[in-house]
Amino acid sequence: MKHLLFPLLCAFFLTGCLEDECTDVVTYTAYHPVVLTAAEWRQDDFTATTPQSVCDPSAFYVYGNILFVLDRNAGLHIIDNSDNADPRPVKFLNIPGGVGLAVRNNVLYVNQYIDLLAFDLSDPREPRFLSRTRDVFDPYTDFAANLHGTGEVTIAYTEGPETITVDCNSPYYGRSWFLEDGFIYTTNRQTFDFAINTSGAANASGGTSEQVGIGGSLARFTINQGTLYAVDENSLRTFSLADPKEPEFMGITQMPWGVETIFPYKDMLFMGANNGMHIYGVSNPLDPEYFATFEHVLSCDPVVVQNDIAYVTMWGGADCGSRGDQLMVIDVSDPRDPRSLQEIPMSNSHGLGVDGNHLFLCSGPEGLKVFDLTDDGRLGAEVHHAPDFPAKDVIVLPAKQELIVLGWEQAGIRQYDYDAEGRPVHAGDLSICN
Secondary structure, eight states: OHHHHHHHHHHHHHHHHSOOOOEEEEEEEEEEEEEEOHHHHTSOOOOOBSOOOBOSEEEEEEETTEEEEEETTTEEEEEEOSSTTSOEEEEEEOOTTOOOEEEETTEEEEEETTEEEEEEOSSTTSOEEEEEEOSOSOTTSTTSTTBOTTSOEEEEEEEEEEEEEEETTSTTTTOSEEEETTEEEESSHHHHHHHHHHHOSOOOOOOSOOOBOEEOTTOSEEEETTEEEEEETTEEEEEEOSSTTSOEEEEEEEOOSOEEEEEEETTEEEEEETTEEEEEEOSSTTSOEEEEEEEOSSOBOOEEEETTEEEEEEBOSTTSOSSOOEEEEEEOSSTTSOEEEEEEEOSSOOOEEEETTEEEEEOBTTOEEEEEEOTTSOEEEEEEEETTSOEEEEEEETTTTEEEEEESTTOOEEEEEEOTTOOEEEEEEEOBOO
């Protein structure tokens, strides 16, 4: 009996260790990547084409009467904005991969994935390509999130149904999407959008007088002291413009993780990060000097500065943090020792701009809000509200008393005039393609 029991126990335990074999037939939509080689996207043929509709605006910038709008993974729209009630598209430059841009003395600087391009804008209707500075941004950052290690870039996906058999022991069994061999398989379009954002598969010196443009509070490029600066998630990159036609990459200043925006003020740079505001001095433009960090709770964090007062919005939604929205007013008269003046609860606070005694705040689906500022720069009462446009970021043009507001997703761009009381009056729109 003892000899019989042993093989029976072995058979019992071995049977318990065997995994059930099963399969499931599932119909997925397969998204096949459309890929450009490095040689294809680096061909330096940027012949300006006729104006095209803006489809997915990701950044905007103003230089004189020209409004520039970057279209994510498509190119750059050049728009005559002399009359903000009737903006007129002028040209379109096929520059896929653009995230940041800035203009100085009629030279436009814009990234194309990991490269920096320069264009002559002496005639904005006929921009002329000047130079390409290669490999100055890191792959896998916001500048080149859809670039592969080989230099190839995914510019789009084509879709088609595909029925596949999934084994129940597969790690993909029961999942609504998965990535395999560069293909994304999903059960519906909404899941594809989530997969794109989650998997990363589609992941994007001075001394002379100068004229520079104006960017929004969410900008990643800026020009100060005759020098171009760019921020990615954890670094500040410096470019000499001693030869404006061929910018020279000077080096990297490493920063804590989470840097999102950059704003120039006097001879300083203010960087918004998801856990604080970093201040650097650029009196020596090619060698930024760390001054201080004003720490705050985890949040998305654009910043603007006026009269030694910094205004910082902190949005706790999405992946930005868990704490509620707020706006902070910070005294930066001593940039090595920034001090909090106010912390005000907000709702959906995003990009912002300031002019004199008014602060313009983009509040997402709640629209554009206008606040009074006291004589010492503190936030006063909300005095106006334009609720009919989902506002993400704003460029303030004090000389013209105009606002250019970038909307969320497919909302487009809306322009306002404003009076001495800061009251915004709708002037015109830049619509989005279907």
